[in-house]
Amino acid sequence: MSKPRLLNRPEDAAPLERDLLVRMHDLMVKARVLEERLIQMYKQGHGYFWIGGPGEEAFNVPLGLLMKKGQGPAYDYLHAHYRQSATLLALGEEPIGALRQMKNTASDPYSGGRNFAGHFSKREWNIAPVSSPIEVQYTMAPGTALAQKRHGGDGITIVTGGDAGTAEGDFASCLVWSSRPGMELPVLIIVTNNQWGISTPAGTQHGETHVADRGRAFNIRTKTIDGNDPINAWRELKEAMEYVRRERKPFLLEAMVSRLYGHSSASGANFVGGEQDCLARFEERLLNDGVLTREQMNSLRSRYTEEMAALARQVREEPLPGPETIWNHIYAERK
C-alpha cells in the first residue's frame, strides 16, 4: 500500500525553465485579471452571479499546461468544477468566452447564455460540462477513464472538486469505481482544498487529517500538496499524471489552495484578508530570483486589465439569446 506523502517545502522544488516560469506567471495574471473583471461585471449588473477561481491559479495553470489536449479517448478528459478558468486559459482558451458566459449572451461558447460563469464545456478539448451540483463529476470520471483504458495509449481522466464536496457519496463512488481490483482506472482524482464550504470551515465538518488519506483505504496512491506554489504544483502534477498515464491506475491528489474572494457573489465576492495570495507569493519569488522585474509584472497586469475591460465593453453590446432558443438542443439530432 502506498503511503501518503505530505506537503513538501517550497525550497525542495527544483526551479523550472525560465520560459515556463514566465509563461505560468503570464497565465496566472491573465486568469486573475479575468476573474477580477468577471466580479466587476457582476457588481455593475452585467451578470447575475459570479463564482470562480481567484486564489487557485497556482494549481490550475500548471494543470492546464500539463494536460494532453484534444478530442476523444486518446486525449485527457477534464471533469472540472467551477473554479477553473485558469485551467481553461492555460489550455489556450480565449478569455472572452468567460465574459460572454457571465453576460449570458447568445455568443456564450459554453452554454449559449444558459449557464453560470465558470461553467465551462468544450467537447473539442474533452472538457465535460461543469454542472452546478457539487461532486457529480466524480461519478462520471470513471466512465471516461474506462473508455480510455480500453482505448489504450496514455490519455487520462482528470476530475477536480472542492474539499467540502468530498462528503458527497459521489466522491466515494469515484474511489470505489476507479480502484476495483484488476480493473483500476486511469483517473487523476483531484481535490482543491480551500478549507471552506461556502461559510463552513472544513475543520468543523471533516474528521480526516487529510482528504487524501481516504485514498489509502482503496490502495490508491495519494498525496497532499501545497497548491499555492506553481512550481511545486507543476512538479507534483507532472509526477502524478505520469503515474496515471503509465500505470493506468488512479491517483488522489489533494492541493491546498486559497479562496481570495470568498465563495461567490452570494457572499459578496470581496477580497478577503488572511488567505495566502499565490500570485503575490510567486511574484515575490520571480523578483528575488531575477526572473522578472516588478515593472515587467506591473505592466503585464495593466495590459491584461485594459484588454479585459475592452472585451467586457464589447460583450456588453452583444445580444442575449432569442427566447425561441429555449427549444434548441433539447435533443441531439442525426445530421
Added chain:
Amino acid sequence: MANMAQAIRMALHYAEENLGVTDIFGEDVGAPLGGVFTATQGLKTAWNTPLDERGIIGMAIGLAMAGQRPVAEIQFADYIYNTIDLLKIAGNTCWASHGDWNLPMVVKTPVGSGIRGSLYHSHSFDATATHIPGWKIVMPSNPLDAYGLMISACQELNPVMYLEPKALLRIKGEERIPGEPEDDKSLSKLIDAPLGDRSQWKPQWPAELSAYAVPIGKGKVVRPGSHVTVVSYGRTLPLCKRAADELASSGVDAEVIDMRSLWPYDWELIKGSVEKTGRVLYVNEDTEVTNFGEHLVRRTVEELFYKLLAPPRLLAGKFVPGVGLADTLEMASVPQLGDITAAIRALASEQP
C-alpha cells in the same frame, strides 16, 4: 415465442453485434446471473458493478461522453431515486452545453407491481421519468415491442429510459420476433443459462435476428373500437385489452391504445381516437397524484373538450406510501382487471 426478458436479451445481443453497444452493466448484470430477471444473460459486454446506483448512472454518462454506447441497469426502479440529480444532468447535458455534448446512453430498469414485490420492488417510475426533460422514455407491454424498442433505444443519440414492466417479463408474446426460432423450447435451449454451474456455458444466439425497430414516439392501436378509447402502457395494457375483449359481448366496443413511448408520445394517435369515440380512459399503475395520466387528461381537456361526450378519466394506483405485500393489499392498491372493466363500462355508459 420469446418472453420479454428473452426478447430484451436478444435485442441487446443484436445491439452488441451491430449497433455499437459497448457495455451492459449494473448490479448482478454480468455472469453468473445475467440480471435478476435474466435479461442480460450470456451477453458478451455484460459486467457486474459495485452496489452503487449513482456510480452506475455516472459511469454511463462518462462512457457516453467518451464515445462508447452504454446500457446501464438499475436493478429495480425503486432504487433509482438516489440517482435523480444525475438523471437530470444526463437529460440536460445537450441543452446546457448548447448542443456541444450528447449522451447516447440507455438506462433500463424494471418497474411496477405484479410480482408480490411488497413496499419496494413495486414502484412505478413513469411520473418521475416524464418529469425529467431531455430523456426519451419507453415502456413495452409485449416481447416484440420490447425487442423493437430496445433496438431503437440503442440507436439513439440521446439518453433513453427503458422501463420494463416486471409483471410481464416472463410472459410469452403472441407475435414472433423476426429471427427467433419456431418453437419456444429450442429458443430456451439456445439462450437460457442452465441452472447450477454456468461457468462454461455460452449462449447460441439465433443467427437471423434483425434490426426490427419500434420507433420511439409511436403508439399502437391494439384493439380497434368505436365507443370509448382506453390508453395504457406496460403491465396494465394487456389488462385493458382483456377488459375490452370481455366487454365486447355486452355491447361496449373499446379501442385500446398502447402508448409504448411515454416521451415523446403519440398524441396524434390518441387524439384521432378520442375524436372518434368522444370518451377516453387513461390507465396506469403509478400513484394517482401528479400522475403522467393527469398530464394526458389535461391535454385532452384543453385540446379536445368540444369533442368529448364525457369527462376524460384516469384509473391509476392509489396514493398510498407503498404496495403492501398481502395479496389483498396489492390488489387494492393498483388497477386490476375488474377495476379496468368497471371503469370502461362506467365511462361508456356515462350520460351528462
